[in-house]
Amino acid sequence: MTEQAKPASSRAKQDEALLAYKGVWVSIELERGHVHPVSWELIGKGRQLADTLGVPLSGILLAPPDAPIQETVADAHAYGADTVYVMADPILAEYRTQPYAKGMVDLIKKYQPEILLIGATTLGRDLASAVATDMETGLTADCTELDIDLSTRSMAATRPTFGGTLLCTIHTLKARPQMATVRPRVMPMPEHQQGRTGETIMAKLEIAEDDIITKVLSFIPDRDQDTAQLAFADYIVAGGRGLGKLENFQLLRDLADVLGAEIGCTRPIVQAGGMTIDHQIGQTGKTIRPKLYIAAGISGAIQHRVGVEGADCIIAINADPNAPIFDFAHYGIVGDALTILPALTDAFRRRLAAGQAGR
């Protein structure tokens, strides 16, 4: 990509301003005492990008003082961070855009990183767009690949577009920091090097509670939600017409209980009144990206496939050996789902019984 023809002087001035931005930063999302794993995945990726550029890798942690900050900073160093910037303030107890964005932007303006990676969680997405607008810089969302183009030292961010049918590679050439959000479970988990140490820099959040208009009234964790959260669930068990009568879906519920999984189904089941529309998976239903998807009695027509291809692991159970689902599932069991489901339920119950070491 040739640099647009610009008068040498202004380009030089601009390049110099950009050069001032050094280092790779990763946002560490610590909420309600729990660090979202995507933060460590990005520390792993950030380490790689930093080494390619020959610059330091830093974590940035905004959290309330009573959060497990020391523990998190230690983990960040262990996973590869050289420095961790910490901003501890009670205002940061519940996520709100204004304080979090203010804190992050102040840190960015002060320490000027060239790359900032944020997990594409609902928190990360909300925060990233506010920060990017404030910094008037480029932000590429839901990236699936991140590399460095050494000729320009700029980050090449690849992401799905047009609903995932296509991919595109995007650069942020004339603005810094180059920002990107990455979905959970896209980047590999780095190795936890016990005993690896690094620097910690404390910073003060320069905003008072009464400057913040938005107040958080309550928070209800997902577990108590009644409506199916298929789009966000990690484990899903689904059934199709191959299960026959609707009563057989109880076998599905038994397995789901053992796994703590959500239940889904295909279009005909919703039509037959077996389940409500928010349980439907596929082209006209939900698109799911779980860690494990067990499909029982589902033929796997293209209309279903487009909704489940994002799953990490698909186990398909179908009586028909050449059911299309076996073309894209990871593991296939040819057999009667009505006998295999109970067997799976028992096997999982035994394997997951507390304290039982892996076989």
Next chain:
Amino acid sequence: MHVIVCIKQVPDSAQIRVHPVTNTIMRQGVPTIINPYDLFALEEALKLKDRFGAKVTVITMGPPMADQALRKALTFGCDDAILLSDRVFAGADTLATSYALASAIAKIGETQPFDLVFCGKQTIDGDTAQVGPGIAKRLGLNQLTYVWKIESLDINAREIVVQRRAEGGVQTLKTALPALITMLEDTNEIRFGTMDDAFRAARTELTLWNAAAAGVTDPSKCGLKGSPTQVKKVFAPPPRAVKATQIKGDSPAANAEHVIDALFSAHPGMQDDLRARTTQNP
């Protein structure tokens, strides 16, 4: 009460196919539609029209033919439609888009003050979910993204309480108007307009604004020039031909054991993750 809804005309990406052999992108016959996520924002705004008699203005930034999306929005019952179209805007990324829309919305606010701006969660072609927050930031609106439901709205007290999807749960937030809301999908269903809506949509004169009319003061912040991000290349993902490894077991129980062995060996952390989840709620 006055509510502004931002919509975008996008290609119906579900219809875009990749040629199985040549792996080229086949765009023939792909119609343009209103970004599906924006329909949830439109319905939520129209509910405020039902409840409070709010005026609903719909705005879009795009090429001249984006007027079709505005006309469709009018058929659902919106009152006014503004098309922001100028060569200067061409090639804008989300940052440049939010600048142009923010300028236009501020311009609207000069003559018709607004209480809420609605956006869809994201677009199906850009998928970046940044335009809404970008507008909120530029206009100093309180940003409420991934909103699930508007719990209460008090016009006189200028207060709104919403439920929004947060990480691992649902947050209830209270903030002041004016605010910007991006609606989560499947929160409502777009209505079927009345015959009067259909007639008004066909007859309404759309307001066409170029950059100047929209109050854009700094054109260098628009279009390609104002876009820090540039798309280098668009390509089709390599076809993923993974055939299922067939589990061979002589009985359902044997099958179960084999598949779980394969699963846990391929995904080491899964057994502990599952165990952690299931012991939490016995």
Next chain:
Amino acid sequence: MSEKFDAIVVGAGPAGNAAAIVMARAGMNVLLLERGEYPGSKNVMGAILYSNALEKIIPDFRESAPLERHIVEQRVWMLSEKGHVGGSFRSDEFNVEKPDRYAIIRVAFDRWFSNKAKEAGALLICDTVAKSLLQDDQGRVIGVKTDREGGDIYADVVVLADGVNSMLARQAGFRAELDPANTALVAKEMHFLPPDVIQSRFNIGEKDGVAIEMVGSLTKGKIGMGFLYTNKESIALGIGCMVGDFQEGGLTPYGLIDDLKAHPSIKPLLAGSEVKEYSAHLIPEGGYKAVPKIFGDGWVLVGDSAGLVNSIHREGSNMAMTSGRLAAETIRTLKAEGKPFSAANLSAYRKALDETYVIKDLKKYEGMPGFLHGNRQIFSLYPELMAGAAATMLKVDGVDKKTKEREIFKTFRQSRGLFGLLGDAIKFARAFR
């Protein structure tokens, strides 16, 4: 407050658009209702446009209409199991300044045609279904009820251009349901290929197109016809039989088109193509006898809705445009003379139609539907016999031509008998006279 128009046209297809343009140009207040998302979204056609009917409405249509290719070669094939026998007519005559037939894509064309109606002043409203006709106590049509709230719209006359299913006219008892024995169901696919591949396979230039009409044993003894038309970067392929034949079983519409795609004469033409759409449509093939009453108090029936299709020559959209235009001209004249749109006054539309090719052609082939029913062998036996005859004659195997001719005649006689052959020839000639 309910709306009142001079005229409501139901359906923005060829017939509806033609009628809307003519009436709007006469200054009438015209509402054009379309149930689809955009004009053409609910319409399916093989898609050959014959210019004569459109020229009478938009003489310079060639300057702006989305035309795919003008047809320079017309092929007629009788398909046998392994191949086809047939003729093709290709001549420079087609390459005149104003070609008379084009391959088109209906969605692009209908949108263009409706824009012309809007330019003429008609009010186009999509996404709205006309559910039923509004009638006064004497049964006179005074408007339509749509599927939107507050959807009663009134008009002095309603032009029913709602297509082959003709829901409104049937519901009001103006015409009967379609007869499965005389209604064809055609399945169609759009196959996409790079333009240069199409041009090399059909030996045509950038703007030229080929139209192939097919009939043959492929339809397993059912009365079936297929087509293949070349567009700029796609090939429209379709085949169908009478619904009555499908009812006998053994052959689904998608099975039929898959068989056609696998046929040795068709497969190479489609090699490497990408299917982007699969559709199906009914075609009224009852001919003259099945044309219902096309006018009444406050209403007229135009296009497929009136069964105005001459399937032998694959003519439907031109008849739709002509009937739409003539109905509109009749209405325009009555409006100018301040006369009511009574059945008596609107009968002038039918008289005008009788003078055109529309009714004349339908009358000419009046017996054809009956003939095709009674003589199924047209579709199974003759193609095989003809293909066999061609194979025998063309094979250079040392057998003298005289013996070959006797052999061919023997196979014909064995399968149809002398009188059978004579009978077929006479009936065929009479049906075509």
Next chain:
Amino acid sequence: MSKVEEKLFQNRYLVDEHHPHIAIKHPDRTRGDEALLQCTFCCPAGCYTKTEEGDIELTTDGCVECGTCRIICQGKDNLIWEYPRGGFGVSFKFG
């Protein structure tokens, strides 16, 4: 049967979730209904399927609105056939 699903996947549908436009009038009396049985092999979109027990079921999602089932079942008072709500149903890209 799976062949037709591959074809229908190419089409563009705006499914009207709660308003199927065609319905079998007496779902409990479809066994032995000759006309409905014919629909299982005449419908170009394969919307009608016969279950093992012999009942005929209808899913209108892939319907191309051709009308074949209506004219096959005419006079048998076993089918309600209407157009989908305005703008819904199949929406052809080429037609």
